[in-house]
Amino acid sequence: MIGKKRKVDVVVISDVHLGTYGCHANELLRYLKSIKPKVLILNGDIVDIWQFSKRYWPKSHMQIVKQLTSFLAKNIKVYYIPGNHDELFRKFVGFKMGNFKIVNKVVYELDNGKRAWIFHGDVFDVTMQHSKWLAKMGAVGYDTLILINSFVNWISEKFGYGKISLSKKIKNSVKGAIKFISDFEKVAADIGIESQYDYVVCGHIHHPEIRLIKNEDGEITYLNSGDWIENLSALEYHDGEWKIYRYQEDALAKSVVIDEDNDAYLNSGQLFDNLMTEFNIPKNPKMDI
Numbered sequence: 001m002i003g004k005k006r007k008v009d010v011v012v013i014s015d016v017h018l019g020t021y022g023c024h025a026n027e028l029l030r031y032l033k034s035i036k037p038k039v040l041i042l043n044g045d046i047v048d049i050w051q052f053s054k055r056y057w058p059k060s061h062m063q064i065v066k067q068l069t070s071f072l073a074k075n076i077k078v079y080y081i082p083g084n085h086d087e088l089f090r091k092f093v094g095f096k097m098g099n100f101k102i103v104n105k106v107v108y109e110l111d112n113g114k115r116a117w118i119f120h121g122d123v124f125d126v127t128m129q130h131s132k133w134l135a136k137m138g139a140v141g142y143d144t145l146i147l148i149n150s151f152v153n154w155i156s157e158k159f160g161y162g163k164i165s166l167s168k169k170i171k172n173s174v175k176g177a178i179k180f181i182s183d184f185e186k187v188a189a190d191i192g193i194e195s196q197y198d199y200v201v202c203g204h205i206h207h208p209e210i211r212l213i214k215n216e217d218g219e220i221t222y223l224n225s226g227d228w229i230e231n232l233s234a235l236e237y238h239d240g241e242w243k244i245y246r247y248q249e250d251a252l253a254k255s256v257v258i259d260e261d262n263d264a265y266l267n268s269g270q271l272f273d274n275l276m277t278e279f280n281i282p283k284n285p286k287m288d289i
Contacts, residue, residue: 005036006252010108010237011245012118014043014203015227017085018061020051022229025060027247030256031234032067040071041106043203043225044083044120051085060260072099079106083120083204107197112240114198121204121224124187181207185222189213192220199223199242201235208233208244 017023071078080102082089095102105119184205192200193215201223208226212219223242226233232247247253 006034008035008037008236008238009111010039010041010235011035011037012041012043012201012203012223012225012235012237013046013228014083014120014225015045015206015229016064017045017048017051017227017229018064019048019057020229021056023048023061024228024232024247025058025064026258026260027232027253028228029060029063029067029258031245031247031250031253032064032071033256033258034250034253036074037071037076039077039079039108040068041079041081041108041118042068043081043118043201044122045085045203046080046083047089048085049088060258063258075099077101079103081105081118081120084122110199110237110240116199116201116237117192117195117197118201121184121188121202124184124204181205185209185211185213185224189220189222190215190217192222193218201225203227206230208235208246210235210242210244 013028016025016028018025068078077099078101080089080100081104082093082102089102090104092102093104105117108116108118110116184202188200188202193213194217197220199221203225205224206227206229207224208231209222209224211222213222221242223235225235226244234245236243236245
């Protein structure tokens with residue numbers, strides 16, 4: 001349990017990938033229990049629908065869902081922006097109940113009068129647009145790599161060495177070669193500048209970042225919330241300033257005591273029904289467009 005919680009104006013979380021072995025659900029739960037946000041934006045890939053065939057869903061993953069829904073009872077606005085891994089929820093875009101809303105994007109006006117354009121970002125991924133089957137295979141490979149990485153780290157720590165991120169090394173080498181991250185950021189920034197936003201906020205590429213990007217038409221601050229697979233990061237806006245949150249640097253969150261019972265349960269059908277129930281989404285919801 002925790003006493004005093006840290007107040008934050010806006011929190012943006014993406015790429016949690018609940019339902020996969022690589023998700024750090026306990027760490028995320030501690031973080032969520034340590035903060036009191038006014039607005040929470042779930043910016044895609046929160047639940048990994050692609051991986052449901054594994055029927056892997058620990059209790060800690062459902063605790064995340066329950067914690068998110070508990071925010072709704074505390075008058076905290078929660079926006080759910082589906083990503084490519086939870087694209088099933090896109091058919092519910094426009095659904096609104098109380099403080100909860102499913103949307104494709106959020107244009108959020110901050111207290112300083114500036115506007116933030118917030119969306120997942122898979123629309124800018126050429127692989128997603130033209131070879132979705134390849135991207136899905138990549139997701140399975142990535143998850144397998146996480147398992148291999150966990151085994152390697154177990155051996156490495158037994159011999160007194162530090163942890164090794166195989167997936168990050170591979171991603172950095174491949175995406176560095178094709179300039180994937182740079183191109184992604186540039187496209188997002190160019191469109192944001194053209195649309196006259198002050199901030200463009202994405203997820204999708206698992207690369208936490210805040211930087212000013214300029215072109216011949218102007219400038220914009222690009223932000224990316226990272227992920228809860230490797231970086232354990234989020235974006236926070238408070239007192240007129242954006243910051244990258246990193247769990248490893250948060251002593252308060254680490255002190256939160258939670259139930260770490262991780263016995264897997266639920267098949268994909270039961271899981272989807274429970275998610276719908278937790279978020280109060282009817283089978284045939286009335287959309288608020």
